[in-house]
Amino acid sequence: MKLLVIGSGGREHALAWKLAQSPRVQKVYVAPGNGGTATETGLENTVLSSFPELINFAKKEQIHLTVVGPEAPLAEGIVDAFREAGLAIFGPTRAAAQLEASKDFAKQFMARHGLPTAKHASFTRAQDARAYVEKQGAPVVVKADGLAAGKGVVVAASVAEAMSAIDRMMLENSLGAAGARVVIEEFLEGEEASFIVLSDGAHALPLATSQDHKRLRDGDRGPNTGGMGAYSPAPVVTPGVHARVMREIIQPAISGMAKDGTPYVGFLYAGLMIDRASNPQTLEFNCRLGDPETQPIMLRLKSDLLGLLEHALAGTLEHAEAEWDRRAALGVVLAAAGYPEAPRKGDEIRGLPKPAEDCRVFHAGTRLDGGRLLASGGRVLCVTALGDSLKLARRRAYAAAESIRFEGMQMRADIGHRALKK
Ligand SMILES: Nc1ncnc2c1ncn2[C@@H]1O[C@H](COP(=O)(O)OP(=O)(O)OP(=O)(O)O)[C@@H](O)[C@H]1O
Numbered sequence: 485m486k487l488l489v490i491g492s493g494g495r496e497h498a499l500a501w502k503l504a505q506s507p508r509v510q511k512v513y514v515a516p517g518n519g520g521t522a523t524e525t526g527l528e529n530t531v532l533s534s535f536p537e538l539i540n541f542a543k544k545e546q547i548h549l550t551v552v553g554p555e556a557p558l559a560e561g562i563v564d565a566f567r568e569a570g571l572a573i574f575g576p577t578r579a580a581a582q583l584e585a586s587k588d589f590a591k592q593f594m595a596r597h598g599l600p601t602a603k604h605a606s607f608t609r610a611q612d613a614r615a616y617v618e619k620q621g622a623p624v625v626v627k628a629d630g631l632a633a634g635k636g637v638v639v640a641a642s643v644a645e646a647m648s649a650i651d652r653m654m655l656e657n658s659l660g661a662a663g664a665r666v667v668i669e670e671f672l673e674g675e676e677a678s679f680i681v682l683s684d685g686a687h688a689l690p691l692a693t694s695q696d697h698k699r700l701r702d703g704d705r706g707p708n709t710g711g712m713g714a715y716s717p718a719p720v721v722t723p724g725v726h727a728r729v730m731r732e733i734i735q736p737a738i739s740g741m742a743k744d745g746t747p748y749v750g751f752l753y754a755g756l757m758i759d760r761a762s763n764p765q766t767l768e769f770n771c772r773l774g775d776p777e778t779q780p781i782m783l784r785l786k787s788d789l790l791g792l793l794e795h796a797l798a799g800t801l802e803h804a805e806a807e808w809d810r811r812a813a814l815g816v817v818l819a820a821a822g823y824p825e826a827p828r829k830g831d832e833i834r835g836l837p838k839p840a841e842d843c844r845v846f847h848a849g850t851r852l853d854g855g856r857l858l859a860s861g862g863r864v865l866c867v868t869a870l871g872d873s874l875k876l877a878r879r880r881a882y883a884a885a886e887s888i889r890f891e892g893m894q895m896r897a898d899i900g901h902r903a904l905k906k
Pocket residue numbers: 602625627633634635636637639669670671672673676698755767768770
C-alpha cells in the first residue's frame with residue numbers, strides 16, 4: 485500500500501522513514517518533502533500543496549492513509565477536507581486542533597476540565613493587558629493567542645519587557661492576527677519535558693518521553709529556535725511523574741475533548757513543566773509531533789507505526805502496545821548560518837555519513853540540486869543516534885556529525901546536558 489506524509493521537516497523525514505519500514509508499505513509519498521526524503525529508499529516527494537491538489541493525488545494514487553506532520557494544515561482543516569472526500573487521514577480536525585492554534589482556547593479548556601496549568605488571563609485590548617501586568621509584576625509570560633511558528637512567547641524577566649512584548653504583539657501587529665489576543669501567564673519554574681501520545685478520541689497510547697533544547701547556544705543561551713536537539717527518554721519524567729501526567733493531564737484532556745463534542749484523534753503533545761517536587765503542569769498543547777523530538781522517538785520505536793495509527797483511527801488504541809528500543813536516542817540539529825533570524829540558503833552540504841542501524845541523519849532544510857545537496861532552510865539536518873546510555877548516544881551522534889560540513893554550520897555541543905547531569 486501507499487501512504488502520504490504532509491510536511492517538509494526533520495519530523496516528516498523521520499515519520500516517513502519509519503512508516504516505510506512497515507512490511508505492508510510499498511511507498512511513502514512526502515508532500516513537499518526535502519532533500520532527504522527525495523533520496524531515502526521507499527520515499528518519494530511530490531510538490532503538491534493545496535488541499536484540493538493533495539486530495540486529488542490521494543485519490544489517484546489510492547493512498548491508504550495520509551499522515552500530517554505540521555500544525556498549520558491541521559489548524560486549516562486538512563483532516564476535515566480529507567474526511568469529507570472519503571479519504572483516511574491521521575490528525576485532529578480543525579476544531580480539535582484549536583488546542584494548539586489558540587492558547588486562549590487551550591487555557592479555557594484546561595480550566596474547564598481541571599488540568600494543572602499556570603494561572604492566566606486573556607486580553608484583546610493592550611491597555612487591559614498592560615494593567616494586568618502592572619498588577620502581577622515580573623517574571624511573567626506573554627503569549628500570542630494564535631500560531632506564531634515558535635515566535636509567539638516572551639518569558640519576560642521585567643515588567644518593561646512584558647510591556648514591550650504586549651505593544652509589539654497588540655499594537656504593532658508584529659505577529660499579525662496571531663497576536664490580536666494575548667494570554668498572560670504566571671511564570672512557572674522547573675524542568676521541561678515533551679510528553680506525546682497517540683489518541684483515538686477516547687484512549688491514549690504514550691510515546692517515549694523526550695526533551696528538546698530551544699535555545700540556539702550552549703548552556704541554553706541565545707535566541708529561541710525551533711529546537712537545536714532532543715533526546716529520549718527524558719529522565720525527569722520518572723515512572724511516578726509519568727503516571728501522574730497520564731492521570732492528571734492526558735486522560736482529562738482526551739475525555740474533555742470528547743465531552744466538548746470535538747474528540748481528539750491524532751498525536752497530542754503536552755509541553756510539561758515539572759517542579760522540584762515532581763508536580764507536572766501543562767505549559768501548552770501541540771496538535772502534532774514535536775520537531776526535533778520525533779527524530780529520536782522514531783529511532784527508538786520498534787513497533788510498526790502504521791499499525792499503531794490504524795488502531796488510533798479505529799478507536800482501538802487500548803489494544804495497542806508500542807515497543808521501544810531500550811537504548812537512549814539523541815539528535816543534534818545542524819542549523820544554517822544566520823539561523824534563526826535570517827538563515828542563509830544555498831550552501832552545499834558535504835560529508836554525510838552512511839546510515840547505520842544506530843545512527844541516521846534526518847533532513848529538514850535541504851534540497852537536491854542535480855547531484856548536490858544544498859541547505860534550504862534554518863534547521864538543515866538532525867543527526868540522530870542510539871546508544872546503551874544517553875552518554876553513548878550523544879557520543880555516537882556527535883561523532884557522526886563531525887564529518888558533515890557546510891558553510892556557517894551552527895551546532896550546539898551540549899545536547900542532553902540536563903539529563904547527563906542527573
Ligand atoms: N508559564 C510559563 N512559565 C515559564 N516558562 C514558560 C511558561 N510558558 C511558556 N514558557 C516557556 O516558553 C516556551 C514556549 O512556550 P509555549 O510552549 O507555550 O509556546 P509555543 O510557541 O507554542 O512553543 P512550541 O513551538 O514548542 O509549540 C516553553 O517551552 C517554556 O520554555
